[in-house]
Amino acid sequence: MDVTKLRMYPVALAVLLTVGCGGSGGGNGAPPEEDGGDATTRQTIDSEDGATPLTLDSGRLAEKQAMLREQEDFNEAMNSYWTVSGVLFLFGDIEESLQNVPGEPDGSLVEVPDIPVNGTINCTNSGGTAAVEGSGEESSGGYRILFDSCRVDTSAHGSFVLSGSYLVDWSESEDTVDLLVTQHFDITGQQLNSEGQTRDIQVKGSLVSSTTKLWKPDPASTLEEPKPDILVGFDANIQWPVLEVFIGSDYFALRDSEFNFVETEGEVSFGWNVDLISSVMGGAISFTTPVEMVVTEGDSCASYGHLLLEGDGKIEARYGVTSGRRTGMELLINDSEVIFLESCGVLLPI
Numbered sequence: 001m002d003v004t005k006l007r008m009y010p011v012a013l014a015v016l017l018t019v020g021c022g023g024s025g026g027g028n029g030a031p032p033e034e035d036g037g038d039a040t041t042r043q044t045i046d047s048e049d050g051a052t053p054l055t056l057d058s059g060r061l062a063e064k065q066a067m068l069r070e071q072e073d074f075n076e077a078m079n080s081y082w083t084v085s086g087v088l089f090l091f092g093d094i095e096e097s098l099q100n101v102p103g104e105p106d107g108s109l110v111e112v113p114d115i116p117v118n119g120t121i122n123c124t125n126s127g128g129t130a131a132v133e134g135s136g137e138e139s140s141g142g143y144r145i146l147f148d149s150c151r152v153d154t155s156a157h158g159s160f161v162l163s164g165s166y167l168v169d170w171s172e173s174e175d176t177v178d179l180l181v182t183q184h185f186d187i188t189g190q191q192l193n194s195e196g197q198t199r200d201i202q203v204k205g206s207l208v209s210s211t212t213k214l215w216k217p218d219p220a221s222t223l224e225e226p227k228p229d230i231l232v233g234f235d236a237n238i239q240w241p242v243l244e245v246f247i248g249s250d251y252f253a254l255r256d257s258e259f260n261f262v263e264t265e266g267e268v269s270f271g272w273n274v275d276l277i278s279s280v281m282g283g284a285i286s287f288t289t290p291v292e293m294v295v296t297e298g299d300s301c302a303s304y305g306h307l308l309l310e311g312d313g314k315i316e317a318r319y320g321v322t323s324g325r326r327t328g329m330e331l332l333i334n335d336s337e338v339i340f341l342e343s344c345g346v347l348l349p350i
Contacts, residue, residue, distance in 0.1 A: 052256050056204060056244045057277065061251065064283030068313030071331055071339055077285055077309055080278035083252045084245050085259070087185065087203055088238070091166065093154040098130060098145075125151035125161065140171035147187065160201070162189040180210045185243070205243035205253075211236045214264050233264030251279040260292075269294045272307070285311035291322055301329050301344040319344065 054062055067073060098121055121130040128150035134143030147162040154160070164187040172179045184206045190198035214233040221227035238261075240254040253276070260271040271292045277284045286309070293305025302319035309315040316332040323330040329344035331337075 051275075052242045054242060054244060054253060054255065054277070056202065056246065056251065057253065059251070059279065061279055061282070062253070062255070062277050062284050065312040066278065066281035066283035066285050068285065068309055068311050068315045068334070070333065073281070073313075074309065074315050074317065074331060076278070076281055077276065077287065077315075080252050080280060081254075081274065081276055081287075083247065084240070084243055084254045084276075085238075087243060087245065088183075088207065088209070090154075090157050091183065091185070093157050094152050094160070094162075097152050097154045121145075121150075123150035124153055125149070128161070130162075136170075139174060140169075142167070142169040144168075147189070151192075159192040160189055161192065161198075162187055164188050177213045177215075178210070179212075180208070182206060182208045191247075199248045200246065202246040203244070206241055207243055208239045208241070209236065216265075233262065235264075236261040249279075251277070253277040267294060267296075270305075281311075283311065285309055293319060301327075301341075317344075 051062075066077075068077075118133055119131070121132060123130055129148045130150045130152075131146040131148070132143060133146075135141060136143075144165060144167045146165055149161060149163055151159060151161045165184070166187060167184040168181065170179065170181045185203040187201075187203045189201055191201050192198055212235045213231055214235060215229040216232050218227040218230050238259045240257045242253065242255050244251070244253040246252075255275045255277065257274040257276070258272070259274070260269075262269045269292050271289045272287055273289075274287050275284060276287065288308050289306060290308055291304065291306035293302040293307065296303040304320040304322040306319070306322050307317040309317075313334050315334070318324070318330050318332070320327065320329075323340075324338070325340060327342075329341045331339040331341070333339070
């Protein structure tokens with residue numbers, strides 16, 4: 001089996017989404033209709049039978065609707081979403097950082113080519129460990145990392161001392177076109193700052209991600225000189241049955257939620273169907289995309305798209321040609337107040 005696969009699938013997906021969400025798109029397609037087939041549908045935020053149970057929501061925030069009254073509520077919703085969705089990027093960074101173990105007495109690091117299939121990784125703190133158990137074949141497999149007071153110094157997210165279990169299962173098609181990854185988290189620990197201060201963190205739940213490579217025939221290919229197809233993009237989907245996060249005393253969760261991402265030939269499109277719970281917001285909201293969002297390279301806003309937030313109130317964000325001015329971004333708050341913005345990069349939930 002390919003040992004490298006044991007640690008690289010979540011990392012690869014995180015990198016793919018980072019590159020795509022940075023605005024690698026292009027083109028000027030017309031926006032789809034409001035009821036287009038690619039648009040997401042509204043999802044209830046009520047705690048009804050059939051919703052995936054939450055385990056850390058002791059304040060029963062999922063049963064309360066968060067107020068949506070002003071632009072700051074929109075900003076807070078985006079920040080709350082980033083906190084949970086960012087777990088994918090955090091653990092991609094953690095996995096990459098586990099390739100580095102203490103080396104020479106001067107504290108320099110030695111690059112280790114692979115996390116072992118079965119064994120123990122020395123953490124950067126004395127006494128901390130991360131035990132790895134893994135197995136699999138060419139097209140499927142899995143691994144589990146058991147942290148025990150293990151300090152991990154990441155490249156982009158700071159330092160953490162972690163305990164608990166992180167489990168990954170993966171499978172891919174024989175032609176490596178389709179990839180399915182499931183990640184399970186049951187982690188507690190502390191996040192450290194540069195002054196040595198800490199704040200407690202907890203991550204519990206799972207996410208399921210799938211990616212499909214998109215190809216097209218090489219126009220230079222002929223019967224006499226056939227050429228392989230050209231990779232033109234990716235179609236990715238992330239689902240959160242439930243993923244709960246505590247940072248200090250603040251609680252965030254995604255439940256029965258989904259994100260779609262397509263990058264092909266210079267165009268990047270996004271769609272959401274999200275149930276978000278946030279103690280900072282005081283309850284739950286849903287947000288969906290009645291019109292998928294498309295980001296064009298070099299623009300500070302999406303070329304078009306419609307994002308709808310619903311809770312105790314409603315906020316609609318319309319981008320580009322979907323907005324009233326057909327440029328920039330507009331926020332419509334409870335069908336009354338309209339706010340126009342020339343740039344909106346920080347207000348995209350990506």
